[in-house]
Amino acid sequence: MADFLVLGGGFGGLAAAHELRRRLPRGDRVTVVAMSDRFFVGFAKLWDLAGSRPLADGTRMLERLEERGIRFVHAEVTSIDAATCSVQTTAGPISADGMVVALGAGYWPGHRELIEAGAYNLYHAPSLPDIHTALNDLTDGRLLVSIMGTPYLCPPAPYEATLLLEDRLRSAGLRDRVDIAISTPAPLTLPVAGPDASRFLAEELTAAGVGVFTEHTVGSIDPDRRTVTFQNSRTLDFELLLAIPAAVPPPVIHASTLAGPSGWIEPDRRTFATSAERVYAVGDCTLIHTATAQLPKAGVFAEAAGKIAATNLVADVYGGDRLTFDGYGYCFLELPGQRVATVAGDFYATPRPDVRLSPPDRASFSAKQEWEEERLNSLLG
């Protein structure tokens, strides 16, 4: 009997665990270790925020893995020894014959401190009830959404959130009294998707009366005066500040030999193999270069990578099929009125990613709903 370990119960980890289970002999053991006991699709937070569906309705418990022949250990991984394929966890040590690391990303501590001073982390699920209270109390002034640094998870999500909140405030009859703006350190709204998608998004924001401040990096937040001062010296006041911190590698990865020069794991971008034998890494805890930038930190890529890594790990141990990632992926871009645009294409193309924007429609919104339902059912149904 062989033992296979998956670190993380998010998109990458669940995709890898199921692919391992599907390909391995019944007698082999697949274990998922995660410190969160539940899973939801990232964009479900936006539906909660917009008031269209509570996050709980799109949440599934990881203990359901047990019914699918996958052992679930609810614990924190405190150290990783890639050379011996073993980890220390708060539930004790675990060793394996092969491992897929899918521990996601954390938030940059400097941004966490700034946010604690007077804002809300838009991406932090436990903050959603407080954000709802703040939104319900918002009757005038400015709602400011600030992308604080890069990389950050799911590049379109802050813009989607802004447009969905614009719609929520408009429906509440507050739009003539509440100004809305979004800031980003980047020169375009969506550099990873290219100038066309960025222009499209900027036009949608402008048409909705949202101020767009590109090349604006937050320098400080004054919670008493309710102002943000950017590094270019511009100051904006706010009544409610929703911030998106930059992503950083989880400390346990940073402290391991798996971390590359960037602090992230930098696996082979086609096979997801790391420098350690029979150890693969996928999803947000990795840094993968494209011709012009980095692969976006998104669930679709984590999922694709998880399946490929698991397949290759099984081939390392038993022989058989190997897979490589072709760089193809897509991102949903949700707009008010149940419309979704799609940015899709080859992110590994040279000399630059070859990605195209499909105009928004309601059929794509239905496809997005089905996409979530299909994942929840197949991963934890």
Ligand SMILES: Cc1cc2nc3c(=O)[nH]c(=O)nc-3n(C[C@H](O)[C@H](O)[C@H](O)COP(=O)(O)OP(=O)(O)OC[C@H]3O[C@@H](n4cnc5c(N)ncnc54)[C@H](O)[C@@H]3O)c2cc1C
């Ligand atoms: C608001 C929002 C909207 C989004 N919309 C989309 C979208 O439309 N499309 C899309 O593709 N992506 C979207 N994303 C991004 C997507 O959610 C992430 O890219 C995806 O979840 C990454 O998967 P992952 O498996 O790499 O990491 P995660 O899903 O973050 O999973 C990490 C796992 O590791 C566990 N973990 C972390 N550290 C430890 C530790 N030390 N010990 C034990 N366990 C640990 C966690 O508990 C978790 O189970 C969105 C994200 C947000 C925030």
